[in-house]
Amino acid sequence: MPSSAPGPTAPAPAFDDAPIGVFDSGFGGLTVARELAKALPRESIVYLGDSARCPYGPRTLQEVDGFVQQIGGWLVDRGVKMVVIACNTATAAGLAHAQRTFPVPVIGVVEPGARAAAHATRNNRVGVVATKATVESNAYTKAIRHLDAGITVFSTATPRFVEIAEQGIRMAEGPLENYTSLASKVYIRPAFEEIAREYLEPLRRAGVDTLVLGCTHFPLLKALIGGVMGREVTLISSSTEAARDVAEILARRSAYARADHEARYEFYTTGDDLEEFRGFGSRVFREPIDTVAHVDLV
Amino acid sequence: MPSSAPGPTAPAPAFDDAPIGVFDSGFGGLTVARELAKALPRESIVYLGDSARCPYGPRTLQEVDGFVQQIGGWLVDRGVKMVVIACNTATAAGLAHAQRTFPVPVIGVVEPGARAAAHATRNNRVGVVATKATVESNAYTKAIRHLDAGITVFSTATPRFVEIAEQGIRMAEGPLENYTSLASKVYIRPAFEEIAREYLEPLRRAGVDTLVLGCTHFPLLKALIGGVMGREVTLISSSTEAARDVAEILARRSAYARADHEARYEFYTTGDDLEEFRGFGSRVFREPIDTVAHVDLV
Known part of the structure; x- marks a missing residue:
């Protein structure tokens, strides 16, 4: 002791x-x-x-x-x-x-998101999108596999998602006074979708059934990311967790x-x-x- | 990937x-x-x-x-x-x-109990009672400190608690048909209290405010262990968690x-x-x- x-x-x-x-x-x-x-x-x-x-x-x-x-x-x-x-x-x-x-x-924010993903996956294939620094730290992979050694983690750095989220917020229509009606509206330009498709394609190919939004900016892009990944993929928001x-x-x-x-x-x-x-x-x-x-x- | x-x-x-x-x-x-x-x-x-x-x-x-x-x-x-x-x-x-x-x-049962303890402690001093093998594996200490590096973990092997729990169950009065009325009654002999006091004294001295019952037998001894530790110490049952x-x-x-x-x-x-x-x-x-x-x- x-x-x-x-x-x-x-x-x-x-x-x-x-x-x-x-x-x-x-x-x-x-x-x-x-x-x-x-x-x-x-x-x-x-x-x-x-x-x-x-x-x-x-x-x-x-x-x-x-x-x-x-x-x-x-x-x-x-x-x-x-x-x-x-x-x-x-x-x-x-x-x-x-x-x-x-x-x-x-x-x-890492452990709560990792835990939710480990509990949610049904096919033991979890994806993580995060900034380059977070992906390189391996923090999510370690935390998820610490909880369940049977899970394979596929991580992808999606650096431009921060910029897209911020641009989307700025481009959301209407005056600031109306922000509540804009609650979940982040403006999604077609170009944003192309970027998202390119980033997320390896995770789709890997067959992940759960995707951790491993950056506190990314819940703003839930609609964009969810649209590309498809409804059968569970999105985990580190912020919510x-x-x-x-x-x-x-x-x-x-x-x-x-x-x-x-x-x-x-x-x-x-x-x-x-x-x-x-x-x-x-x-x-x-x-x-x-x-x-x-x-x-x- | x-x-x-x-x-x-x-x-x-x-x-x-x-x-x-x-x-x-x-x-x-x-x-x-x-x-x-x-x-x-x-x-x-x-x-x-x-x-x-x-x-x-x-x-x-x-x-x-x-x-x-x-x-x-x-x-x-x-x-x-x-x-x-x-x-x-x-x-x-x-x-x-x-x-x-x-x-x-x-x-x-280790991670759920460790997590509950890490969340419950207010003074960052957590005790663990477990079998010798579990204490020697350091599993709880590692799991708790993985969640919160600021927590000091005090572990004590309490090998005789398994035997005491089983004896106490056997000694509980009444025929088996009445087991429901015996629900929480594990018979506590005065000798059991002495053993518990001896085992738990180092944890009391260490000032832990949270104690993990790190063996699935030990929730049966909640009354005995809680009585010795005092009401201000939170007992965490790995089984419940x-x-x-x-x-x-x-x-x-x-x-x-x-x-x-x-x-x-x-x-x-x-x-x-x-x-x-x-x-x-x-x-x-x-x-x-x-x-x-x-x-x-x-």
């Missing part, structure tokens, strides 16, 4: 109104925040988008690990009861370190917000264009983001 | 009335079967207790892996839609191999039994004393086991 000193055994609080901390390199993590808001409408959320240093993909894992430590610390200082690393690259780079550092539970895990952790720790607690959403960005974040973010979050504050971490 | 040939992508069946296969070296796995029957009352179960070769603990992992292959194959031949390895030693020895071998999902995982897998695959399906429970043992299995097993399963059939695997 380890010889470290025992910590205090605090009795379980029945409720905890503190917010959940969520962060990403930019907007993608807002799909996780959206799923949280849907599944846990009483929970407050503090969201930070590290737009100033976006994207994380091309950076070294060590550098991104440093960002995770810094942002996690900032969220913990703001009194969050949990931290969700809503970015696959940051999860691969810094999850374990963050779990060892911070006094609150920290989860990433991460929100489910948050719910389970809060339930197990009796740490839900009170029944009469009014959820508050706070948005921060390290970037300078607050109006851009507000407008674009509202469409991803599917609720009006009234104010965004700049935070200087860099 | 792997180059193996694509498998057929079968459309998801809406329902599947096939039974769930459950096995253990003896009676312990009946706590898993009991939790399954409680959580999923429409599901049929085929249970095999490998009493002729019980206990698995002192055997080599290679030998136990062979048993898992043999029993898993027997269950698959009986048409089960899933296999639950309801034994920690057998999970450590043969889960991955079984997942690679059998055409149906195979789960063990494994049943939850089965439910999730069936839900994700649309493989539940039909709403009007009448569950059938079949019990088999490799041992010779069918009456002993029937009487003792009924008390663990908490439902009358009408017939037990001998099966010759050895």
